[in-house]
Amino acid sequence: MKRLVGGLVLGALLGAGLRAGGAGGLSLAEYLASHAAALPAGGLPAELPAGFLAASGPRLYLLGEVHGAATNNDADLTLLKTLQRTAGVRTYLCEVSYAHSWYLNRFLEKGDESLLDLIFTQMRGRTVDGSREKRAFWENMRRWNQALPAAERVTIAGVDLERFPGISLAFLRQELGPLGESGAVEKVAREVAASRPRFLAALGPDRLFGVEEALRNLRDRTRAGSFQGPAFDEFRDRAIFGNFLAISGRLTPGSIYGRVGFAHVTQHAYDGGHWLSYYLNRRPSPWAGRVVGIWPLYAHSRRLALLNGHYQIADCEDELGPTGPFVAAAPTDLTLFQLVGPGSPFSRRLVVPARAEGGVTTEYFQYVLLLKNTPPAQPWIPVPPKR
Numbered sequence: 500m501k502r503l504v505g506g507l508v509l510g511a512l513l514g515a516g517l518r519a520g521g522a523g524g525l526s527l528a529e530y531l532a533s534h535a536a537a538l539p540a541g542g543l544p545a546e547l548p549a550g551f552l553a554a555s556g557p558r559l560y561l562l563g564e565v566h567g568a569a570t571n572n573d574a575d576l577t578l579l580k581t582l583q584r585t586a587g588v589r590t591y592l593c594e595v596s597y598a599h600s601w602y603l604n605r606f607l608e609k610g611d612e613s614l615l616d617l618i619f620t621q622m623r624g625r626t627v628d629g630s631r632e633k634r635a636f637w638e639n640m641r642r643w644n645q646a647l648p649a650a651e652r653v654t655i656a657g658v659d660l661e662r663f664p665g666i667s668l669a670f671l672r673q674e675l676g677p678l679g680e681s682g683a684v685e686k687v688a689r690e691v692a693a694s695r696p697r698f699l700a701a702l703g704p705d706r707l708f709g710v711e712e713a714l715r716n717l718r719d720r721t722r723a724g725s726f727q728g729p730a731f732d733e734f735r736d737r738a739i740f741g742n743f744l745a746i747s748g749r750l751t752p753g754s755i756y757g758r759v760g761f762a763h764v765t766q767h768a769y770d771g772g773h774w775l776s777y778y779l780n781r782r783p784s785p786w787a788g789r790v791v792g793i794w795p796l797y798a799h800s801r802r803l804a805l806l807n808g809h810y811q812i813a814d815c816e817d818e819l820g821p822t823g824p825f826v827a828a829a830p831t832d833l834t835l836f837q838l839v840g841p842g843s844p845f846s847r848r849l850v851v852p853a854r855a856e857g858g859v860t861t862e863y864f865q866y867v868l869l870l871k872n873t874p875p876a877q878p879w880i881p882v883p884p885k886r
Contacts, residue, residue, distance in 0.1 A: 503819075527850070531828035534840050538833035538868075540661030542639055543698070544584060551837055552791065552866070557754040558586060559786040560792045561776055562868065563761035567627035567803035568815050570873040571795075572636040574833055576756045578793070580643060582756045583653055590750045591655050592757025597712035597742070600657025600671035607641050607655065619879050621663040627810070630876035639674060656750060656757075658742040660719035660735060663709045667713045674702065674710050688714045712745065724779045729771045736763065740778040747785055755786075761852075764792040767862045770854040776864075792864030793835070794852060798822045800873035812875045820851030825869045832871040839865045 525533075538545045552560065562578055564571045582588040593600070599618060606614040615634060621630030644652050661667045671679035671687065678687055691698055691710060699707050717739045726734050763775040780790040802815040825836060838845040838861050845860035852863060 500684070506735075514518075518667065522605050523755070525844065527824050527844050528828065530840070530842065530844055531824055531836055534567050534612055534837040534843075535828050535830060536835045536837070537831040538574065538577050538835055540573060540831075540833065542573045542580070544580035545577055545835075547581065547585070550840070551835065552582060554586065554587065554789075554791070556789070557752075558791050559592075559779060560586070560754065560756040560791045561592070561764045561779075562756075562758045562795065563764040563795045563864075564655065564758055565761060565795060565797060565802055565815055565819070567630070568797060568870065568873045569630075569632045569803075569807075569876045570833070570870050571758070571876075572632045574868060574870060576639055577641075577833070578634060579640070579653070579756055582754065583647075583651070586756075587753040587758040589651075589653055589753035589821045590651050590755045590757075592743075592755055592759070593655060593657060594659045594739075594763075595655075595657035596661040596663075596667055596668040596716040596757050597657050597709060597746070598661070598716070599663070600655045601661075601670060601709060603637060604872070606637065607644055607652075610641060610645075615797070616881065617669060618663075618666060620881065621665040622812075623879060623881070625663060625805075627805050627876060629879050630803060630875045631879050634879055651678065654751060656743075656746055656755075658739050658746065660723060660738050660742075661713070661716040662720065663884055664717060667717050670713050671710065674706060674713075684717045685716060688718060688820065708749075710723045712742070715745075716742070732762070732774070734776065736773065736775045739763075739775050743775075743779070744784070762793055764794060765852065765863045766790060766792055766857050768856045769852065769863065770856075788856070790848055791866070793866040793868050794819065794864040796820060796822045796825055796851070796867055796869045797873060798826045798869065798871045800870060801875045802873075803876040810878050815873065815875075820853045822869065824850075825867060826871065828870050832873075834869045834871075836867040836869065837865070838867060 506521050526600055536547050536551050560582055562575060579591060602614045602618055615637060619629055619634055668682055678690065681687060723731060723734050759775065762769060765774050766776045766780045776790050776792055778784060779786050781787050796813045800815040802813055804813040848859055849855055850860050855863065
């Protein structure tokens with residue numbers, strides 16, 4: 500995920516210019532106070548005010564996060580449950596590979612904990628998403644999802660390159676047998692391409708599609724290794740967008756909701772590059788003009804961090820923009836702010852995000868989620884088998 504920006508506080512924007520609403524507009528404090536919605540704790544669905552997250556027709560909603568803050572998972576589950584009911588969400592989009600999402604979907608369907616064990620064993624020590632809270636998120640999502648009518652259930656769409664190769668390699672072994680056992684990705688990809696009719700007859704179109712996506716995710720991982728810094732970010736987000744286009748025709752009709760790292764929700768050039776939502780909200784994306792971004796802000800919060808393979812705890816506040824006005828207007832520890840209402844100062848000037856590249860706030864995203872008093876996530880530790 501994109502590096503955290505420094506503790507940049509836009510002091511000039513919090514002065515008289517924002518306190519004075521300007522001709523015909525509300526002040527920042529007035530606007531935020533009247534466009535705040537409290538979200539419940541514990542991942543419960545929310546009853547949002549009229550007009551919040553509402554739209555005519557399907558939308559693609561993306562929640563940003565700083566990875567490793569525990570309460571991200573409760574907020575995510577709350578928004579998923581709410582938008583499934585109010586906006587017809589049927590697909591949950593996330594920063595995982597195709598194979599990773601395949602195992603998660605099997606878990607949602609079957610409840611086999613060994614599938615989560617496979618995933619979390621590969622993530623342990625490699626990412627802060629390998630946490631107890633993230634595993635609990637999938638378990639809670641399954642319980643909720645299974646209680647829905649079959650036609651209203653949510654499926655998971657993974658669109659990232661493969662960050663944990665053991666997951667895609669396990670999938671290829673499962674689908675291809677001895678050929679997949681070799682682990683020689685380029686060799687396997689060449690053989691599948693050269694003998695595609697044979698593989699199509701053996702696997703069928705859906706399973707072959709999965710094999711080809713898993714191979715593409717692994718090959719993109721290798722290609723990404725030749726880039727660093729902003730060039731890596733640009734390559735990765737273009738690859739994610741390409742993966743999204745490849746699977747978009749296979750998704751259940753309806754709205755899409757997902758959680759990604761914060762930078763990926765920006766619909767405008769940001770911090771030296773273009774990110775996933777920039778591409779999603781433009782042609783040739785089938786969702787052009789229908790993307791809704793939710794930017795995270797943290798106050799009095801901490802996160803799990805990973806440095807050289809070792810977990811540690813880090814602060815997580817004032818990293819993504821000034822939080823003071825939002826904290827003052829927030830009725831609870833989880834508060835959703837609508838930035839696109841009538842008279843919004845966010846549609847007239849740039850308040851957040853930090854490291855923006857011109858324009859006004861609502862060109863980047865349309866909502867802010869403030870998370871206060873968030874504890875750090877805890878690393879997942881495998882449970883020893885019973886003897």
